[in-house]
Amino acid sequence: MKLTLLSTFAASVICFACAVKSNTTASENLPRPIQLFNGKDISDWTPKIRLHEPGENYANTFRVEDGLLKVRYDGYDEFKQQYGHLAYNTPYSHYLLRIEYRFVGDQVKGGEGWAWRNSGAMLHGQDPKTMLRDQDFPISIEGQLLGGNGTDERTTSNLCTPGTNVVLNDKLFTPHCTSSTSKTYHGDQWVTAEFLVLGDSVIKHILDGEVVLEYSKPQIGGGNVENYDPKQKPDGTLLNKGFIHLQSESHPIDFRKVELYDLAPYKNDKTKLDEVIKKIQ
Template sequence: MNFKSLYVALACSATLLVAAQKKTCLFNQKNLKGWYAYQSETGKNEKADAVFSVSDKMIRMYGANAGYLMSNKSYDNFVLSVNFRWNTDTQFVRKSDKKNSGVMYWVPENTSDELWPKGIQYQIKENATGDFVFLQEVTATINGVQNTPGKSVVSKFFKNNEKPAGEWNTLTVTCSEGKITQILNGEIVNEASNASVNKGRILLQYEGYPIDFKNITIQKLKK
């Protein structure tokens, strides 16, 4: 390798290192700054502490009302990482015994608040974690075929890689140049491309079974 090639290689490595250091924490482990709460029963930011709380450096969701936390900022190309676990402690009030939740992304800024707004959901559900759910007419191409638009369209995962209830899982979503990759505990579980949305907010859902979130980070990718 000549000096010019060595310089280029070192420069590329340095660029990748800098990019890797630009990871941003979306949750400060102290409060819900940077997010707003919505509940189907009470609306935006009303009685949020009935469902959403922060303790031990994690977000805890439980209670009788379904809802979500929505990020104030929007993102396009990124790597999103979230730790989650089902909270099986029976002292926490729950709306349902069905383990069902999700992390949504690319929720457009002009979308009104409702329990399942427009966007793409990384489904967190017992025996279905990693499914795509395309909401409110969103479309994408999977295995060379575009899904039919609908209110809620599911595309099944490739494999079940979720840990037992009560253990922490790591989900990752990579959105880059129109390609979406969903990863669970280090394994690719779903892929899509050419989505009809390509920028929007991040959303953490509570659908009735207590769930905890922590270590929520995002790394912006260059176009």
């Protein structure tokens, strides 16, 4: 009887160890999320605000308070089209970006009507150090973030294209913006937006586990960006990597998470890439 119990116990220990080893191995095969926002400061980011030089955080527009990355305008008398962007200092090519955001408060005086509860995540963005003082937006693909007014429908995770074009439904798409198929997120609720970016091939906008917009072949071209250095805009060039920017367009917004899974190590193995993407979403 004692031998049987010992044998059973030993077998259980071995099975448990095998399970732990199996789970550990599975975890080790997955990329760990990189916390672009560290919850303490923006030392890993570079601000670029229109009418100001790269690196100047005019009026403390971008700040960290209470563990949140906040966009605020209490230092502005009036907005004066001082569109701002905060760029993470490392460029990426293949990744899953996950952002948790919420709109709060009132729009600053002078903000355009279309910019009410409007912000964005710029993908494959221009290096902020190459942006001219008066440039309004980085050449980039924008995952547009919008909030609802409590009554009307207003999709979020849309697409806008400052200085860029994409291929949508197998055709070159040259208008500035297009809507996703998302629902409307009203009030000050937290929203989680994901962007799957695979170099110069496919980009997907994802909300609540559902793809709400998909397009391909992001490339430099078109208009909707002003006062840029022409050398930074070789039209027709595919965008296969770039910087991630968070936007300030005149309405206060909070970010509590900005994390990224680097998928570049898997880009040459489609089967493995698809497996990893499925597991991290």
